[in-house]
Amino acid sequence: MAIVLGPNRYGKAETRVVRVVREGGTHHIKDINVSSALSGDMEAVHLTGDNANVLPTDTQKNTAYAFAKKYGVDEIEDFALLLARHFVDSQPAIHHARVEIEEYFWDRIPVAEGPDLGLRDEQHSFVRSGREVRTCVVHYDQDGGTSVVSGLKDLVVLNSTGSEFHGYIEDEYTTLKPTSDRILATEVSAQWRHRGDDSSSGRSGTGSFGRSYTEARQALLDAFADTHSLSLQQTLYEMGRRVLNARKEICEVRMAMPNKHHFLVDLEPFGMDNDNEVFFAADRPYGLIEGSVLTDDAPDAGYAWN
Numbered sequence: 001m002a003i004v005l006g007p008n009r010y011g012k013a014e015t016r017v018v019r020v021v022r023e024g025g026t027h028h029i030k031d032i033n034v035s036s037a038l039s040g041d042m043e044a045v046h047l048t049g050d051n052a053n054v055l056p057t058d059t060q061k062n063t064a065y066a067f068a069k070k071y072g073v074d075e076i077e078d079f080a081l082l083l084a085r086h087f088v089d090s091q092p093a094i095h096h097a098r099v100e101i102e103e104y105f106w107d108r109i110p111v112a113e114g115p116d117l118g119l120r121d122e123q124h125s126f127v128r129s130g131r132e133v134r135t136c137v138v139h140y141d142q143d144g145g146t147s148v149v150s151g152l153k154d155l156v157v158l159n160s161t162g163s164e165f166h167g168y169i170e171d172e173y174t175t176l177k178p179t180s181d182r183i184l185a186t187e188v189s190a191q192w193r194h195r196g197d198d199s200s201s202g203r204s205g206t207g208s209f210g211r212s213y214t215e216a217r218q219a220l221l222d223a224f225a226d227t228h229s230l231s232l233q234q235t236l237y238e239m240g241r242r243v244l245n246a247r248k249e250i251c252e253v254r255m256a257m258p259n260k261h262h263f264l265v266d267l268e269p270f271g272m273d274n275d276n277e278v279f280f281a282a283d284r285p286y287g288l289i290e291g292s293v294l295t296d297d298a299p300d301a302g303y304a305w306n
Ligand SMILES: O=c1[nH]c(=O)c2[nH]c(=O)[nH]c2[nH]1
Pocket: 165, 176, 230, 231, 232, 233, 259, 287
């Protein structure tokens, strides 16, 4: 029996880069978390400790900082592609790069109205936005394969009506009561796969990764709000369908949506009725609904989901 090295990759995880751009007194910030993972001719380092083919993870981190200064950070997908191409194209021993970026949003702190104005300048004070995290994962391969997956996570949404759940299997362990009016709440994680390596490469794609992201996100929200839901599964499918209809450069959407259960509180002991007004928001356990929605002509996913 021989023992061999299996698949492997290495890199620097979670390099936090905050890039400030100054436009006179007005500052703009871009706050990202970069993880790179490289693979290639790495037998020697694993088998004998020969580091000749190893681009240190420390260097990968430094490259993220240096590129933020040199090129700035606009759309995270573009920045991830820049890094991935650099690692592979500059190092013959490195054949494949995976770069994952999360982006956190900040809002300006507005100057309050009132008599003591003038001390604070709203152009450089920020509060972390309650918004979701924007994500991307790109792969760049020496053999020419490039894939881009964009997405978001921690997008919390709730419909206070317009959701039913009934008609399900009832066996000897079922206690759930059917409902024709419940709260539907979830925290959306969605990743969508681009057909090509830029957001305008689709059949009728128009514009940048930024526009693609904004419209895909809006499609998710519109579908969640517009769908009269008979199950979270149905809502998930509709959300994916809307994204694919809105953005032709996207060929697959994968979603994970926890069902954040809201249970009606029994107020009878207190002599009160509860006509869908007071709920207990349970945090666990939760139903976890996951699924992929794709076009029937979606190209092979290749490395995209790795
Ligand atoms: O939308 C739902 N889908 C389910 O599969 C399920 N199961 C459950 O107990 N509640 C719900 N709700």
